[in-house]
Amino acid sequence: MHLEMLVGALRPLSILQVGSGERLFRDVSEGVVLADKGSLGDALDTLSREEFDAIVLVWGVRDAWSSTAYERVAEIAGSTPIVAWTDSVEQLARLKAQHERTQDVIVAAAASSLVVEQLTLAATIRRRALCQTTSGTGPVAT
Helix, strand or coil: CCHHHHHHHHCCEEEEEECCCCCCCCCCCCCEEEEEECCHHHHHHHHHHCCCCEEEEECCCCCCCHHHHHHHHHHHHCCCCEEEEECCHHHHHHHHHHCCCCCCEEEECCCCHHHHHHHHHHHHHHHHHHHHHHHCCCCCCC
16 A cells, blocks of 8 residues: 555654654645654653654664663553664564563664654554554444
8 A cells, every 4th residue: 555545644753763864754745743763861751741643763863872762762652553763673572572661663674764754653553453453443343
């Protein structure tokens, strides 16, 4: 499915991007509110005040190693999925399991931005579906 169609179906879509890597969703003309924070400190401050559909950790967080950034964000992210686009895949996968964050996605730094965007949308769809199911407003089995 085309990226803009997915974004349109999920509108409004709010993403927190942490790190100085490639800006995501730049080819989508509307429907995405992207909070772009280069430092972990700024991201944590923003997370304490705002909610997001997903959080994308991009390599190049100015004030923390990938593992530190992931752990600190995971502490306050709650059920918000984290998509970690990193060169520390094995280390973050261990942290993901240790923190029991099944909603998170770890992506190798070699992956394209399009793959990261699609995985971010998939994580958002999964979260919204789970929220609907647990709130009792989801589909009823007959």
